[in-house]
Amino acid sequence: MNDENADIHTLSGAYALDALEPGERAAFERHLEACEQCRDEVRSFGDALSVVVDESAQEPPERLRDSVLAGITAVRPLPPVTHDSPDDVVVALRPGRRRAVTAALAVAAAVLGVALAGTAWRTVTLQDEVSRLSAAAADVTTVLTAPDARIATATATTGGRGTMVMSPSSGQVALVTDGLAPVPAGKTYQVWFVGRGSVVPAGFVDGGTAGTVLTGHPDDAVAIGVTVEPRGGSPAPTSDPFLTIAIPAA
Amino acid sequence: MASHPAPTAAAEPDPPTASAEDLLERCAQGDRGAFVDLYRRLSPGAYGLALRVLRDEHLAQDALQEAFEQIWSQSGRYDRSRSSARSWILTIVHRRAVDRVRREQVERQGAMAWGAQHREAEHDVVAEVVELHADHRRVRAALSALTPLQRQALELAYHRGLTQTQVAAELDIPLGTVKTRMRDAIRRLRGELEGRR
Numbered sequence: 001m002n003d004e005n006a007d008i009h010t011l012s013g014a015y016a017l018d019a020l021e022p023g024e025r026a027a028f029e030r031h032l033e034a035c036e037q038c039r040d041e042v043r044s045f046g047d048a049l050s051v052v053v054d055e056s057a058q059e060p061p062e063r064l065r066d067s068v069l070a071g072i073t074a075v076r077p078l079p080p081v082t083h084d085s086p087d088d089v090v091v092a093l094r095p096g097r098r099r100a101v102t103a104a105l106a107v108a109a110a111v112l113g114v115a116l117a118g119t120a121w122r123t124v125t126l127q128d129e130v131s132r133l134s135a136a137a138a139d140v141t142t143v144l145t146a147p148d149a150r151i152a153t154a155t156a157t158t159g160g161r162g163t164m165v166m167s168p169s170s171g172q173v174a175l176v177t178d179g180l181a182p183v184p185a186g187k188t189y190q191v192w193f194v195g196r197g198s199v200v201p202a203g204f205v206d207g208g209t210a211g212t213v214l215t216g217h218p219d220d221a222v223a224i225g226v227t228v229e230p231r232g233g234s235p236a237p238t239s240d241p242f243l244t245i246a247i248p249a250a
Numbered sequence: 251m252a253s254h255p256a257p258t259a260a261a262e263p264d265p266p267t268a269s270a271e272d273l274l275e276r277c278a279q280g281d282r283g284a285f286v287d288l289y290r291r292l293s294p295g296a297y298g299l300a301l302r303v304l305r306d307e308h309l310a311q312d313a314l315q316e317a318f319e320q321i322w323s324q325s326g327r328y329d330r331s332r333s334s335a336r337s338w339i340l341t342i343v344h345r346r347a348v349d350r351v352r353r354e355q356v357e358r359q360g361a362m363a364w365g366a367q368h369r370e371a372e373h374d375v376v377a378e379v380v381e382l383h384a385d386h387r388r389v390r391a392a393l394s395a396l397t398p399l400q401r402q403a404l405e406l407a408y409h410r411g412l413t414q415t416q417v418a419a420e421l422d423i424p425l426g427t428v429k430t431r432m433r434d435a436i437r438r439l440r441g442e443l444e445g446r447r
Contacts, residue, residue, distance in 0.1 A: 010426075013433030018341075018348050019407035019414040039332065046337030048440035049408065050295070053340055055389045056302055057294035060314060065289060068315050072285065072322045077278050079326050154353070246353050 016045035270335035351411035392442035400435035
């Protein structure tokens with residue numbers, strides 16, 4: 001039975017308010033599958049909040065509607081599949097529910113900025129990309145395909161994006177970049193773990209599309225950052241990060 | 251209270267009787283007209299919510315755009331036995347807004363660590379608790395029936411985007427207290443809204 005915690009029922013309020021960490025939310029959603037009482041409660045809480053929300057309604061600007069409609073023109077709704085949470089920045093892949101290949105593609109999709117939640121599968125491109133990534137960095141692939149891999153993505157201020165994949169079981173964190181500007185001559189892109197009050201070196205990453213497994217993951221790290229440093233790297237960052245990715249809570 | 255007349259958009263021949271649930275299910279079939287109608291009906295509430303959480307028009311508009319794109323692409327996953335369409339949609343909007351707030355919190359923490367590596371453990375700015383000013387009497391009355399601590403819990407979580415763990419840290423109270431306080435608050439709110447319908 002799924003009786004992780006006798007008072008998991010008390011999480012219904014925090015769940016309705018979106019006040020759970022991703023891991024807690026996933027656990028509560030598993031509980032919801034089995035607990036009709038909590039499902040009813042969550043439903044009624046959602047309705048109560050909707051009433052509150054309506055009282056502060058405000059018309060968005062007209063042009064926003066146009067840009068939303070433009071945004072969906074090339075998108076077909078996904079087929080119904082699961083009861084998974086409708087939205088997760090952090091995607092926990094579940095072994096046993098999807099085959100490993102699918103999992104790898106799903107991770108690569110996120111890596112390449114194809115939102116798992118939204119948009120289409122660009123399978124051919126993904127396949128290419130997966131082969132490229134695997135060839136380039138077998139280590140990264142190990143992290144990518146770990147059963148407990150978690151993902152977080154952020155956009156670089158200088159264009160392109162970075163995706164951090166972490167696997168608590170292996171203690172490893174990988175950074176995969178996509179579309180970063182080429183590294184300036186004589187420089188390098190250095191990665192850092194940012195803790196509460198400390199910044200420690202975590203490795204290097206190339207421009208363009210690249211992947212690397214980071215080193216020395218401190219327990220208190222809340223984010224990773226990437227800076228431009230003189231070739232060879234620096235003991236501490238000498239410039240502001242152009243890419244910062246928050247580490248998802250376990 | 252008198253019920254609001256439905257906003258009369260002159261040129262919408264869509265059946266006025268279609269529920270938001272019906273519209274959402276039609277979106278799943280690829281019906282863009284249904285999506286337009288759904289957007290027209292629900293975007294004001296959604297935008298108000300995003301503004302409340304993000305306190306910035308540009309951020310709120312970005313969040314709204316992302317949320318509605320997601321609503322379209324995930325419409326097939328909507329299950330009317332689980333929630334009303336309105337609530338499902340607002341949940342997506344709220345999560346988008348809150349994700350943004352939380353990312354920025356972390357980025358701020360990162361930036362501060364960057365700027366001040368020698369500083370002691372960082373000291374969260376204690377968020378001032380902004381009073382809820384719901385426009386509507388019914389909601390105001392329902393909220394005023396909550397205890398101040400319950401209102402504070404709702405405000406910090408729903409409108410500030412704090413997690414229960416962060417609320418516990420901010421208020422320096424046990425996590426268990428936060429959990430039950432949040433649930434009691436929203437139960438009370440629900441009861442008051444039902445009682446005043």
